[in-house]
Amino acid sequence: MMITAVFDGPLSGGVPKGVEVYVTEDIADLSAYGLGSANNGGGSDGEEFTFPAGSASAGDYLYIASEEDGFTAFFGMAPHYTSGAMAINGDDAIELFHNGQVIDLFGDINVDGSGEPWDHVDGWAARIGRAGPSATFDLSDWQFSGANALDGALANASAASPVPLSGSGDGGDGGEPLPHQLQLISAIQGTPASQLGNAFGDTDVSPLIDQPVIVEAIVVGDFQDGDADAARDLSGFFLQEEASDEDGDPASSEGLFVYDRGVGADVQLGDRVRVHGTVSQYFGETQLGNVVAVEVLDSNQLDQVAVARITLPAAATSRAQSNSYQPDLEAWEGMLVRVDGNLTVTEQYQLDRFNEMRLVAGERPFQFTQRSAPDAAGLDAHLQALGARQIVYDDGLNVQNAPVEATDGLAGYRELTAPRMGDMVASPTGVLDYKWAGNAASGATWRLRSHIDGSNAFTSVNPRPLQAEGVGGNLSLASLNVLNFFTTLDDGNSTTALGHEPRGANSAAELERQLAKTVNAIVALDADLLGLVEIENHFDPSNDGSTAVEVLVNAINARLGEAVYDYVYPGSAFVGGDAIATALIYKPAVLRPAPGAQPALLTDAAAATLDAFAGHDFDADPIFEGEATNRVPLAASFEHIDSGEVLIVAVNHFKSKGSSGLEDTASPNYDQQDGAGFWNARRQLAARALTAWLDTAPTGVASENIALLGDFNAYAMEPPLQSLLQQGYVNVESPADYSYVFDGQVGTLDYILLSDALAQAMTGAHLWHINADEADALDYNLDYGRSAAYFDATTATRNSDHDPLLVGLQLDAASVSVTGILADLASAIRSGGITANSWASHIRLALFIGGLKVAEHLEQHGHQRALCRKLDWADRLSDGQSRPRDWIEGPAVGALNGQLRTLGARLGC
Numbered sequence: 001m002m003i004t005a006v007f008d009g010p011l012s013g014g015v016p017k018g019v020e021v022y023v024t025e026d027i028a029d030l031s032a033y034g035l036g037s038a039n040n041g042g043g044s045d046g047e048e049f050t051f052p053a054g055s056a057s058a059g060d061y062l063y064i065a066s067e068e069d070g071f072t073a074f075f076g077m078a079p080h081y082t083s084g085a086m087a088i089n090g091d092d093a094i095e096l097f098h099n100g101q102v103i104d105l106f107g108d109i110n111v112d113g114s115g116e117p118w119d120h121v122d123g124w125a126a127r128i129g130r131a132g133p134s135a136t137f138d139l140s141d142w143q144f145s146g147a148n149a150l151d152g153a154l155a156n157a158s159a160a161s162p163v164p165l166s167g168s169g170d171g172g173d174g175g176e177p178l179p180h181q182l183q184l185i186s187a188i189q190g191t192p193a194s195q196l197g198n199a200f201g202d203t204d205v206s207p208l209i210d211q212p213v214i215v216e217a218i219v220v221g222d223f224q225d226g227d228a229d230a231a232r233d234l235s236g237f238f239l240q241e242e243a244s245d246e247d248g249d250p251a252s253s254e255g256l257f258v259y260d261r262g263v264g265a266d267v268q269l270g271d272r273v274r275v276h277g278t279v280s281q282y283f284g285e286t287q288l289g290n291v292v293a294v295e296v297l298d299s300n301q302l303d304q305v306a307v308a309r310i311t312l313p314a315a316a317t318s319r320a321q322s323n324s325y326q327p328d329l330e331a332w333e334g335m336l337v338r339v340d341g342n343l344t345v346t347e348q349y350q351l352d353r354f355n356e357m358r359l360v361a362g363e364r365p366f367q368f369t370q371r372s373a374p375d376a377a378g379l380d381a382h383l384q385a386l387g388a389r390q391i392v393y394d395d396g397l398n399v400q401n402a403p404v405e406a407t408d409g410l411a412g413y414r415e416l417t418a419p420r421m422g423d424m425v426a427s428p429t430g431v432l433d434y435k436w437a438g439n440a441a442s443g444a445t446w447r448l449r450s451h452i453d454g455s456n457a458f459t460s461v462n463p464r465p466l467q468a469e470g471v472g473g474n475l476s477l478a479s480l481n482v483l484n485f486f487t488t489l490d491d492g493n494s495t496t497a498l499g500h501e502p503r504g505a506n507s508a509a510e511l512e513r514q515l516a517k518t519v520n521a522i523v524a525l526d527a528d529l530l531g532l533v534e535i536e537n538h539f540d541p542s543n544d545g546s547t548a549v550e551v552l553v554n555a556i557n558a559r560l561g562e563a564v565y566d567y568v569y570p571g572s573a574f575v576g577g578d579a580i581a582t583a584l585i586y587k588p589a590v591l592r593p594a595p596g597a598q599p600a601l602l603t604d605a606a607a608a609t610l611d612a613f614a615g616h617d618f619d620a621d622p623i624f625e626g627e628a629t630n631r632v633p634l635a636a637s638f639e640h641i642d643s644g645e646v647l648i649v650a651v652n653h654f655k656s657k658g659s660s661g662l663e664d665t666a667s668p669n670y671d672q673q674d675g676a677g678f679w680n681a682r683r684q685l686a687a688r689a690l691t692a693w694l695d696t697a698p699t700g701v702a703s704e705n706i707a708l709l710g711d712f713n714a715y716a717m718e719p720p721l722q723s724l725l726q727q728g729y730v731n732v733e734s735p736a737d738y739s740y741v742f743d744g745q746v747g748t749l750d751y752i753l754l755s756d757a758l759a760q761a762m763t764g765a766h767l768w769h770i771n772a773d774e775a776d777a778l779d780y781n782l783d784y785g786r787s788a789a790y791f792d793a794t795t796a797t798r799n800s801d802h803d804p805l806l807v808g809l810q811l812d813a814a815s816v817s818v819t820g821i822l823a824d825l826a827s828a829i830r831s832g833g834i835t836a837n838s839w840a841s842h843i844r845l846a847l848f849i850g851g852l853k854v855a856e857h858l859e860q861h862g863h864q865r866a867l868c869r870k871l872d873w874a875d876r877l878s879d880g881q882s883r884p885r886d887w888i889e890g891p892a893v894g895a896l897n898g899q900l901r902t903l904g905a906r907l908g909c
Helices: 069-075 185-189 376-387 508-525 548-560 604-608 680-694 719-726 818-831 839-860 864-876 893-907
Strands: 002-011 015-022 033-038 061-065 093-098 101-106 124-127 142-144 212-223 236-240 255-259 272-282 285-298 308-310 317-319 325-327 336-339 342-347 356-361 390-394 424-426 429-435 445-449 475-485 529-536 580-586 591-593 634-640 646-653 706-711 740-742 745-747 750-754 762-767 805-809
Touching: 002 069, 002 093, 002 101, 015 069, 061 069, 185 212, 185 255, 185 285, 212 255, 212 285, 212 429, 255 272, 255 429, 285 429, 325 376, 325 390, 325 445, 475 508, 475 548, 475 706, 475 750, 508 548, 529 548, 529 646, 529 706, 548 580, 580 634, 580 646, 604 680, 634 893, 646 680, 646 893, 680 719, 719 750, 750 805, 818 839, 818 893, 839 864, 864 893
Parallel strands: 255 285, 308 336, 390 445, 475 529, 646 706
Antiparallel strands: 002 015, 002 124, 015 061, 033 093, 093 101, 124 142, 212 236, 212 272, 236 255, 272 285, 317 325, 336 429, 342 356, 342 424, 356 390, 429 445, 475 805, 529 580, 591 634, 634 646, 706 750, 740 745, 762 805
């Protein structure tokens, strides 16, 4: 029982005076309840009126008046009880007792209400929201007529501000239905023509907002807490009108979420129930809140409800809480729906946190700038079209880090059975909900929640590729993101050798899992050279197992049973100043460092020496060293042992697209809302510096065979990538390729770009989709209570969030002759590839050329043994070793020496 109204009437003698109470549940003996008043702030006088013995039913309204005649004359009905204790004024407090204890209170028993906010002399106060009963008075639970509101009225029905008695049958004010009358859900939801707005920007607010109502409808989703179904706990349930009670207006929803907080009956799917509550709006969702009674009237009535059919793309879009576009599904809010057709899984980033995935109708979407040049209007149109055809599929919980298998269709979740991006679900069914998913990071948006286990099943149409495809050729290159591979544990206590907080595994168990996945991927790729991205920034010239790259190489070799791979020591302990760096590993049986070459780093200091950056202010606008910069590129020159060809490989990791704290909207690095993201200008500078730097042969050996590897953090049509292509580099990927999934859209961030000369040798390219299409629930992490059983240590699946890229090349030994070597030497002298900067170097160069002319004579006359001796002489004087000192200098020396060795090998010297 609870107090729902108090009144101080205008008739002679100040009548009617009294109280309306509401029976919240069946009462077998009313005599356990009573009322008392506290006049003029004089404190409690205890229970002054006790209900006589008798019963009452849930939903009954009872009236206790000071006398009968005035009450009957004013309200047109007789009170149930009369008592002098109800001779109250509008400044008096009222207490409701149960077994002698106060269970509900209006006003303050120790304060004279005159002039107080709850003063209603010659007026009334009525409960709103139906919260309670409560022994603590909360002013916000009540509405007030104000003093003298009933003055001059002879009857409640004709009063300017009538007492809103819930059980009287009076017409109320303005012809609006009174709270005791049944409301159709469609009237509560309203239509765009009748819906209201609020201060939060919602434009779909119920026309009955804040009004107490009663609804009778069918339970189409049982999401009450504490019942037998622990996989569906949203503190309430979903109601939908029977098909016979629908209003026939497609613009109004027939569904409604009831937020009951455990109040009332334990409802079941298919129950027909009567609910007393108040219309409210919560983060964009119309709800029935402040529930005071739930009555189950019937059961097994689900067949009386028409399942609504929704087709995507929707006719219009609206904005989600994150301000992103979403389909406008307001007309189906809270209803049991079926989304017609096959929907494709496009995003599972939040699966392990909120048990949600994104579904889209139609083809998987590409990032706008994967196929179009950055453009603000174009991006907005792209996102709006995408928003109209996607929806979030969610579990029945609004908590974080619940088991993934709590989501319908994901029972027994394991790597072997886990859906991939690109897989499908046919016509998914559930209740259409508008909420967040347990944390503000999830954001309120349209969510389809299964109403019963087994409603939805996922079909594999994007099979998991367990093996990489062959790419042919006699040399293979790969670009691989190793997902922050650190051997310094991120345990909250450790720092890296460079003083940074680690970013990888939190524990030894996680590191073991991460290492297993990474090794599996590299062994399966079987590339002759790999450019690694996101490895801990620490390097050592001797392999004592003390750095991340050493641990990785040693684990690969242990798996293979021999020393198949080695790593490139970059020439210093650290590559730039970031916590992560790029690295190169290779097979010494296939490649060897080119004679005379040394690994090189493109630092800001190196970039400052380039003519193209002569006027650049690196202090104000750093490119590779400093806050929010690109990682320092690493370049090395290799000689392909079979062919003798020399190639230069540079591995890169450009600045990511996030803001990194940038707040200056006038900065050229600020997001222009055109699809390129933040730091686009800085990535463009990195691309310019990279090509200009490589033109200077920074490794000390020049070659036309150049490969750029790594994560350029630019989609295919963005300026950083396009500028590299304009410099003559060739993208080995096709327009249909992708290596990364972000925000449900695919695109390429990872590349192998080949110089035109090297591109002629390409035999194949393959993006191995083992990562981007997988949920991160399958990776090495064990944090937040993730089940260890999801993980499979025997596969390469989800070793990273980027897909590895593999390229095959066919490098053939050139038909080398001494005559050709002399011609190339002359060309290199003209172009500056061979230099002579002193009289002594001029003499040595002349002697070297003379020796080669002797070799040319021996070649022409078939004196092979003598020719081999002369070639060995020339090799030793151009091999980059300190003893004997080389007779020739310049960046082309390594390539020339490679030709000498190739000719010697062909002759069997």
